[in-house]
Amino acid sequence: xxxxxxxxxxxxxxxxxxxxxxxxxxxxxxxxxxxxxxxxxxxxxxxxxxxxxxxxxxxxxxxxxxxxxxxxxxxxxxxxxxxxxxxxxxxxxxxxxxxxxxxxxxxxxxxxxxxxxxxxxxxxxxxxxxxxxxxxxxxxxxxxxxxxxxxxxxxxxxxxxxxxxxxxxxxxxxxxxxxxxxxxxxxxxxxxxxxxxxxxxxxxxxxxxxxxxxxxxxxxxxxxxxxxxxxxxxxxxxxxxxxxxxxxxxxxxxxxxxxxxxxxxxxxxxxxxxxxxxxxxxxxxxxxxxxxxxxxxxxxxxxxxxxxxxxxxxxxxxxxxxxxxx
Ligand code: PBG
Ligand code: ZN
Numbered sequence: 001x002x003x004x005x006x007x008x009x010x011x012x013x014x015x016x017x018x019x020x021x022x023x024x025x026x027x028x029x030x031x032x033x034x035x036x037x038x039x040x041x042x043x044x045x046x047x048x049x050x051x052x053x054x055x056x057x058x059x060x061x062x063x064x065x066x067x068x069x070x071x072x073x074x075x076x077x078x079x080x081x082x083x084x085x086x087x088x089x090x091x092x093x094x095x096x097x098x099x100x101x102x103x104x105x106x107x108x109x110x111x112x113x114x115x116x117x118x119x120x121x122x123x124x125x126x127x128x129x130x131x132x133x134x135x136x137x138x139x140x141x142x143x144x145x146x147x148x149x150x151x152x153x154x155x156x157x158x159x160x161x162x163x164x165x166x167x168x169x170x171x172x173x174x175x176x177x178x179x180x181x182x183x184x185x186x187x188x189x190x191x192x193x194x195x196x197x198x199x200x201x202x203x204x205x206x207x208x209x210x211x212x213x214x215x216x217x218x219x220x221x222x223x224x225x226x227x228x229x230x231x232x233x234x235x236x237x238x239x240x241x242x243x244x245x246x247x248x249x250x251x252x253x254x255x256x257x258x259x260x261x262x263x264x265x266x267x268x269x270x271x272x273x274x275x276x277x278x279x280x281x282x283x284x285x286x287x288x289x290x291x292x293x294x295x296x297x298x299x300x301x302x303x304x305x306x307x308x309x310x311x312x313x314x315x316x317x318x319x320x321x322x323x324x325x326x
Pocket of ligand 1: 119121123131166167201202203204205206218273274275276
């Protein structure tokens with residue numbers, strides 16, 4: 001093996017074209033999914049305080065934003081619904097004329113090619129803010145499953161291309177797959193939030209969606225942050241139940257989890273660069289404490305280097321622009 005002075009690792013760093021030639025990982029706009037908040041009502045476009053640049057849109061206000069996302073060549077959006085009425089069982093989540101079916105139809109009208117992915121979970125729709133049905137102060141796993149399945153069917157019937165269950169109930173992928181197949185939607189993939197941690201980085205999202213749990217927290221269903229072997233078991237289960245794409249969430253504090261999942265399973269792997277990760281960068285950039293463009297592109301590249309194929313990120317529109325010019 002050559003060593004210094006014959007070997008000089010700096011040789012391949014001398015110019016931009018050389019660096020480009022030996023680059024190991026790249027972010028491509030085709031890897032990105034843009035998450036969007038859809039609020040029930042009309043004429044709404046409200047910026048989310050803790051997520052500058054991210055808005056809640058009502059379905060009738062979506063067309064311009066969707067056309068912009070499409071023109072940037074971002075292939076997919078992920079939709080979160082914020083209903084006007086919340087109740088104990090999250091019944092607005094499975095109303096055929098609910099906010100998400102309306103949004104899907106509006107998006108398909110403005111950008112028929114856009115992949116529409118829907119988040120399937122009850123927490124934005126329940127008055128208590130938990131991801132399932134609460135019985136005696138606990139989220140009841142098995143009573144929640146049929147409601148998630150019902151929600152998934154409704155989204156797909158309205159035109160969703162992929163469904164993404166994010167509730168962390170056991171058996172939810174199986175429940176959703178079974179009902180999709182039964183109703184003739186064998187071709188619709190499931191993107192499962194397989195290793196989803198009980199993370200403080202979801203704070204801004206909960207403000208955006210009004211889904212802060214009214215009692216307790218989500219630790220009895222989302223994963224405990226110190227665990228990684230358990231994440232592999234979660235992923236294994238979801239694959240066994242029929243997941244087509246698996247996800248690790250959040251991304252930055254869990255890059256080791258992304259790497260281990262990548263090395264263990266041959267499935268397309270997504271990572272969710274969550275609301276708190278976005279808010280931190282925005283807050284520092286607004287104060288001029290760091291260079292937003294460089295930090296975002298470095299971060300997205302790190303998520304790819306850890307092993308993700310797909311990145312869900314609120315930075316998607318900016319990143320798409322910056323990737324064109326860098
Ligand atoms: C709903 C859901 C959450 C996120 C995605 N789907 C919130 C939560 O679990 O509390 C978080 C996304 C983000 O922080 O950007 N279950
Ligand atoms: Zn939830």
